[in-house]
Every structure is written in C-alpha cells, then in structure tokens.
Amino acid sequence: MTYPPATSPQPKNRPAWVVGGLTVVSFVVLLWIIELFDSLSDHRIDDNGIRPLEADGLWGVLFAPLLHSNWDHLMANTVPMLVLGFLMTLAGMSRFIFATAIVWILGGLGTWLIGNIGVHCPYVGVRCEPTHIGASGLIFGWLAFLIVFGFFTRKAWEIVVGVIVLLVYGSVLLGVLPGTPGVSWQGHLCGAVAGVLAAYWLSAPERKARERRKLGATNPYLTP
Incomplete structure (x- = not known):
C-alpha cells in the first residue's frame, strides 16, 4: 500500500494593510524607544x-527624523505618523519605502541648505546655529504625497x-x-516639496x- 506524500500547510500571506499597519506602528515604537534613551541621556x-x-551637520540628514526635542514634540507627531504612514502603505509597500526614502533624504538635504533662512538670534552679537530634528518633515512629505x-x-x-x-x-x-518660533518651517517646506517629487516619480x-493608451487610440497600428 502506498500513501500520498505528506504536504505541509502553506503559510498564509498577511493582507497588505496588516503588513503596512505593523510597519508603521513598528516605526513609531522605534521613535518612542529612541526618545526614552534620549531622555535618559539628558537629550x-x-x-x-x-x-x-x-559639513558635519550633513549626518543629521540621516538621524534628524528619528530625534525629538521632548515627549510633547514626539506625541504631537505620533498620530499624524500613524494615520498618514498607514495611508501611504495602501499605495504599496515598495512605493511607501521609496517615497519615505526620497522625502527623508531630499527633504533633509533641502533643510540643510536653507535651514538658516529666517533664523534670528535673540542675543545681540551672538551667532545662533539651529539644529533641525523631528519627524515632521517626513509627515509633511507623506501629506503632500497623498x-x-x-x-x-x-x-x-x-x-x-x-x-x-486635504480636507x-x-x-x-x-x-x-x-x-512660529522654534518650529522648523524649513524642514516642513522641504519635506512637502520632496513628497510632491516622490509622488510624481513613483507614479x-x-x-x-x-500615454501609451493615448498613442494607441490615435494610431491603432502601433505595436507594444
């Protein structure tokens, strides 16, 4: 007597919205862990x-979205990150990852270039050098993209x-x-511009x- 080969159950793929939601939640949890460590190290x-x-401030392009000035700053960013980040994943995880990378890098570089504009020091004769931190540039990029x-x-x-x-x-x-004093409008602006660019490139x-459909409608003899 022969028996049919044993078959192992195939793992079920998680729905895309579940994967997207877990990804965004994990990222936000990471930000809270970083802020806890930041608080314990006196910021x-x-x-x-x-x-x-x-020149050495360029490294901040990589780290700025992960850092927040205090818990209030992080809490203000948490809900928009969860909502907008989840909506971003609905366009596809690959697009979410690429769009986030574009906003993260291009938005950060733009902030590095124009981040001194409009910065006024309250102390006469003292040069004020702002340091831009926070995930709000990323949020503005996601918002503009969507x-x-x-x-x-x-x-x-x-x-x-x-x-x-938009509504x-x-x-x-x-x-x-x-x-608004103390708010990086430069980071917001550069993040939003990067979000529009990401939307254009990824679409x-x-x-x-x-365009191919339009060409096919005007010339039915075109071949793919």
Whole structure:
C-alpha cells in the first residue's frame, strides 16, 4: 500500500494593510524607544540633527527624523505618523519605502541648505546655529504625497484619499510658512516639496501607461 506524500500547510500571506499597519506602528515604537534613551541621556543625542551648511551637520540628514526635542514634540507627531504612514502603505509597500526614502533624504538635504533662512538670534552679537530634528518633515512629505499622488495616477480611490487627507490635514500645510518660533518651517517646506517629487516619480508607471493608451487610440497600428 502506498500513501500520498505528506504536504505541509502553506503559510498564509498577511493582507497588505496588516503588513503596512505593523510597519508603521513598528516605526513609531522605534521613535518612542529612541526618545526614552534620549531622555535618559539628558537629550545629548539631539545634537545629531541637521545643522545647516555645516559639513558635519550633513549626518543629521540621516538621524534628524528619528530625534525629538521632548515627549510633547514626539506625541504631537505620533498620530499624524500613524494615520498618514498607514495611508501611504495602501499605495504599496515598495512605493511607501521609496517615497519615505526620497522625502527623508531630499527633504533633509533641502533643510540643510536653507535651514538658516529666517533664523534670528535673540542675543545681540551672538551667532545662533539651529539644529533641525523631528519627524515632521517626513509627515509633511507623506501629506503632500497623498494629496497629489492620485492626480498623477488618475486612480479614483487614490484621488478620494487625497481629497480626504486635504480636507482633514490641509490646514497643517500652513506649517511650511515661517512665523512660529522654534518650529522648523524649513524642514516642513522641504519635506512637502520632496513628497510632491516622490509622488510624481513613483507614479511613472501609470503616467506612461496612460500615454501609451493615448498613442494607441490615435494610431491603432502601433505595436507594444
């Protein structure tokens, strides 16, 4: 007598929204762990933020989004990160990762270039060198990405997401304007610009497919 070969149960793939949610939550938990360590070390690691136009301040491009000045700063960023980060993952994990990298690097570099603009020192004769830290630049990048991405891809549900995000968080975009002391409007502005660029670059497949359809409609003899 022969028996059929034993088959091991295949692992079930987790839904994309579950993977995205766990990824964003894990990132936020990491930020809280870093802030705990920062608090225990008397906030010494906050010096590793972006110091504009200083050569060693470029390292801050890598570290600034992970650092926060205090618990209030981190708590103010936590909910927008959870909401916007999760919505970002709905566009696909690869796009979420690439968009985050673009905003992180380009937004940070932009902040390094213009971060001294509009900075006034309250002490006469003393030069003030700001250090930019916080995940708000990343938040502004995600926000801008979500608002415009659907208009680049022309997908209905992504347009709806963009409109809803604009209605709920649109007023936050005023943070790209100078005026609030101690707030890095430069980081907000550069993050938002990087988010728009990321949305344009990462929507290339849909934009190219749309162009091919247009060409096919005008010339039915074109071959792929």
